[in-house]
Every structure is written in structure tokens, then in C-alpha cells.
Amino acid sequence: MKTVIVKYNAGNIRSVQFALERIGVNGIVTDDEAEIRSADKVIFPGVGEASTAMNYLKERKLDQVIKDLKQPVLGICLGMQLLCRHSEENDTPCMGIFDVEVKKFTSPVDNLLKIPQIGWNNIANLHSVLFEHVPENSYMYFVHSYYAALGADTVAITNYVINYSSALQKDNFYAVQFHPEKSAEVGSRIIENFLNL
Amino acid sequence: MLTKRIIPCLDIKDGRTVKGINFENIRDAGDPIELGALYAAQGADELVFLDITATNERRKTLSALVTEIARNVNIPFTVGGGISSVEDVSVLLQSGADKISVNTSAFNNPSLVDSLAREFGSQCIVLAIDTRFEEDDWYVYLNGGRVKTDVKAFDWAKEAVNRGAGEILLTSMNNDGTKKGFALDITGQLSQNLNVPVIASGGAGTMQHFVDVFETAQADAALAASIFHYKEIEIPALKNFLYQKGVNMRF
Numbered sequence: 030m031k032t033v034i035v036k037y038n039a040g041n042i043r044s045v046q047f048a049l050e051r052i053g054v055n056g057i058v059t060d061d062e063a064e065i066r067s068a069d070k071v072i073f074p075g076v077g078e079a080s081t082a083m084n085y086l087k088e089r090k091l092d093q094v095i096k097d098l099k100q101p102v103l104g105i106c107l108g109m110q111l112l113c114r115h116s117e118e119n120d121t122p123c124m125g126i127f128d129v130e131v132k133k134f135t136s137p138v139d140n141l142l143k144i145p146q147i148g149w150n151n152i153a154n155l156h157s158v159l160f161e162h163v164p165e166n167s168y169m170y171f172v173h174s175y176y177a178a179l180g181a182d183t184v185a186i187t188n189y190v191i192n193y194s195s196a197l198q199k200d201n202f203y204a205v206q207f208h209p210e211k212s213a214e215v216g217s218r219i220i221e222n223f224l225n226l
Numbered sequence: 227m228l229t230k231r232i233i234p235c236l237d238i239k240d241g242r243t244v245k246g247i248n249f250e251n252i253r254d255a256g257d258p259i260e261l262g263a264l265y266a267a268q269g270a271d272e273l274v275f276l277d278i279t280a281t282n283e284r285r286k287t288l289s290a291l292v293t294e295i296a297r298n299v300n301i302p303f304t305v306g307g308g309i310s311s312v313e314d315v316s317v318l319l320q321s322g323a324d325k326i327s328v329n330t331s332a333f334n335n336p337s338l339v340d341s342l343a344r345e346f347g348s349q350c351i352v353l354a355i356d357t358r359f360e361e362d363d364w365y366v367y368l369n370g371g372r373v374k375t376d377v378k379a380f381d382w383a384k385e386a387v388n389r390g391a392g393e394i395l396l397t398s399m400n401n402d403g404t405k406k407g408f409a410l411d412i413t414g415q416l417s418q419n420l421n422v423p424v425i426a427s428g429g430a431g432t433m434q435h436f437v438d439v440f441e442t443a444q445a446d447a448a449l450a451a452s453i454f455h456y457k458e459i460e461i462p463a464l465k466n467f468l469y470q471k472g473v474n475m476r477f
Contacts, residue, residue, distance in 0.1 A: 041324075043293075043296060043320065043321070044296060047296050047297045047322060048300065050297065051297075051298075076347060076349065076350070077347055078347065136421065141418070141419075141421055142421065143421055143422055143423050143446065144421055144422075145348065145349045145392060145422075146228060147349065147392070147393060147423050147446075148228050148229060148231050148271065148423070148446070148447070149228070149229045149231070149271055149476040150227065150228045150229070151227065168477075170301070170302055171228075172302075172324075172349045173349070174348075174349070188227065189228060208302075210300075211300065211301060211302045211324065212300075212301075213266065213300050213301055214300070216300065
């Protein structure tokens with residue numbers, strides 16, 4: 030099995046590679062179109078800013094490469110947001126795999142909300158093969174200021190003042206807002222579930 | 227619901243953990259990777275590695291160590307100590323650190339915080355502040371607490387957040403090492419007025435101290451070193467105690 034991690038200008042790629050290594054899988058980090066297209070599994074990670082990341086992908090036509098993929102794809106964090114329709118972060122049109130809007134967390138008037146959300150939060154209403162043997166309300170590690178709204182493709186819900194999509198799934202595209210590569214054993218389980226698809 | 231976080235801090239010198247006794251499950255208390263992985267397995271929510279190496283070789287040693295930590299530890303970790311440039315941070319993040327912390331270098335050159343946030347995002351920039359209460363207020367100290375400034379801790383924290391710091395790690399020098407509890411007043415002042423998470427540090431001695439810092443001061447996370455390294459408090463017992471007191475914890 031060939032597992033590819035899409036290389037672009039958005040952080041944390043090393044962490045994903047190490048998480049794969051811990052379960053005995055070699056992740057190839059590449060931005061080469063042929064390499065990506067020929068992979069069995071594609072992981073699209075990311076920490077960073079949406080418009081910078083989208084521009085980088087577009088300049089290299091990687092956005093189209095990703096959209097055309099038929100094998101299982103896993104978007105993580107910013108990777109998930111870029112697979113959505115549009116992000117409020119610098120008003121960025123994204124790839125539109127998932128028909129949901131990415132919005133910024135805002136503080137309610139009577140409650141100071143810490144932004145970004147940093148830390149462990151639970152995931153609920155799980156219904157995806159990604160979550161096989163993952164208990165309801167498992168805690169995952171999140172770091173983000175923008176969130177994907179709820180929609181038809183929502184397969185996990187998390188609450189941070191509001192309910193939002195902590196995971197999305199449509200056809201061969203899977204995406205999680207949290208960092209499975211940093212979420213202890215349960216995160217590793219989710220990565221394994223993806224690799225076993 | 228977002229949980230409160232328990233964060234063990236490991237001091238590193240020349241690639242080795244400075245404090246600590248041998249745990250049954252690890253061979254070498256001086257090995258930061260082994261100790262970090264043990265804390266992760268026990269339920270620590272994050273780790274902080276503070277490098278106190280003073281030699282010229284430190285940068286190379288540290289990035290190699292960070293790579294090995296990232297390879298072996300499956301929870302997020304922050305690296306701090308002597309970081310003073312965008313390039314330092316770039317190397318550490320590329321080596322696999324999730325966040326970095328800056329202290330004296332950011333105070334002396336506040337635009338460093340702007341540069342780091344712009345380059346890497348606020349979410350990986352932790353501003354560490356060492357503070358001491360004097361006469362009327364809490365003041366910032368630099369260089370590991372050796373140099374006093376006339377700037378109030380709250381004012382500096384607020385400025386740094388405006389410049390892009392994504393988290394504040396606040397250490398009370400009055401409380402550090404006393405085991406009499408965290409500094410609830412200044413921790414609360416920061417946590418309740420700044421819209422970024424505040425990590426409280428210094429003074430943990432009992433499990434009730436953690437309840438106090440989460441409930442009274444509303445800290446987002448609590449950091450401790452020696453009580454964990456000397457097994458005076460063990461993380462699973464601490465998290466159970468907090469949970470029973472109504473503090474939201476991850477298990």
C-alpha cells in the first residue's frame with residue numbers, strides 16, 4: 030500500500046509522518062502530481078492560513094489534482110477546511126468537496142471565548158467507518174480558530190459555544206478538524222481505520 | 227466540551243532531563259523521550275520541554291531531540307528556552323514541535339511575536355512570562371527570573387496577545403517551589419480578561435491546588451514539574467480527583 034502525505038506550505042507534516050511511522054506505515058511526503066495520483070491513500074494535512082494555502086495549491090494545480098482523486102483522501106485541520114466550499118478566513122473560495130461554509134468562532138456577548146480553541150474536546154454523533162471502535166464522546170486534540178458548519182456530510186459533531194462539524198465524509202473524501210496524529214491512542218485508531226479502508 | 231489540561235514540564239540540559247526519579251516503567255529518568263512518553267501514557271494532555279542548555283551546541287542538540295520526541299510522543303508538546311528568532315522557531319516546528327514558547331527575547335523585541343504569529347500562526351506561539359508580586363502589582367522578570375523590569379505582567383500579556391501570542395504560560399516566582407498553591411489572583415486576572423488560553427505555573431503542591439486554579443482562577447491549563455517528577459502526585463489520580471470535583475477532564 031502506498032500512502033502519500035500532500036506536501037504544501039502548511040505545517041505539521043512531520044507529525045503526520047511520525048504518527049504513520051508509529052503504526053508501521055511509511056508516509057511519502059510529496060507534491061508530485063503523479064505520486065499523489067498513484068497513491069492508495071492520500072493524507073492532506075495542514076496548519077496555517079486558508080488563502081495562503083489555497084494560493085499555493087492553485088499555483089501548482091494541486092487543488093485540481095486533489096479534487097479528481099478517487100482513492101480515499103483524509104483532510105486534517107486546515108486540510109479539512111480547504112475541502113469545504115468557502116472559508117471566511119480572508120474570504121477564500123476553497124475546493125468545494127463538502128458543501129459547507131468555514132466560519133470564525135465568535136465570542137457571545139456574555140462569555141469571553143478563547144480563540145483559537147486549543148485542547149481536548151469530545152466528538153459525538155459519530156457515524157463513519159473512520160470511527161470504528163472509537164467510543165462516542167472520545168476526546169481529540171483541536172487547535173483552530175475557524176470551524177466547518179454542520180451539513181449533510183457531517184459525521185461527527187463537537188461543541189465550542191456552538192455545534193460544528195468535527196468530521197465530514199462524502200464519497201471517497203474524509204476529513205477531521207482535530208489532529209488524530211496528536212490525539213494519543215484513539216487518534217491513532219482513526220488513522221488506522223482510514224488506512225484500512 | 228473543551229477540557230482543562232494537565233501539563234508536566236521537563237527541564238532539558240544537553241539533551242537530558244534535569245530533575246526526576248526513576249519510575250518503575252522507565253529505565254532512565256534522565257531520558258526526556260522516555261519520561262515524556264510515560265507521562266503521555268498516564269494521561270498528560272500536553273508536555274512542555276524547557277531547554278536550559280547554555281552551550282553553543284544547544285540548537286543542534288535541541289532540534290535532534292525534538293525530532294525524537296515527535297517520533298515517540300503521541301500528544302502535543304511545546305518547546306521553550308532561549309528561542310530568539312524566526313529561524314529558531316522554523317527549525318523546531320519542522321523538527322516536529324507543535325508549539326514553541328518565547329520569553330525574554332520577546333519582551334526585549336516585541337515585534338518578534340508579530341513575526342512569529344504571521345509566519346507560523348498564533349496557535350503555535352506561547353508567550354511565557356515569569357512574574358513576581360512587589361508592593362502593589364505583578365511585574366515581569368527576565369532571564370529566568372534574574373532581571374527585574376518595571377512592566378506589569380498583565381500589560382505585557384495583553385500587548386503580546388494583541389501582537390499575536392496564542393497562549394500565555396504564566397509562572398509566579400512567588401509561588402514557584404513553595405508547594406502552597408498557584409497564584410490565583412494574577413492567573414485569574416489574565417485568564418478572565420484575555421481571549422487566549424492561560425497556562426498557570428508555579429506552586430502546585432496538592433491536588434486541591436489544581437481545583438483552585440481551574441475553578442477560582444479559571445486557568446485553561448496547569449503546569450507542574452517536580453510534583454510529577456518525584457511522584458508526589460500522579461497524573462491518573464490527579465485527573466480522577468479533578469473530575470470528581472467537577473472539573474472537565476479527558477480520560
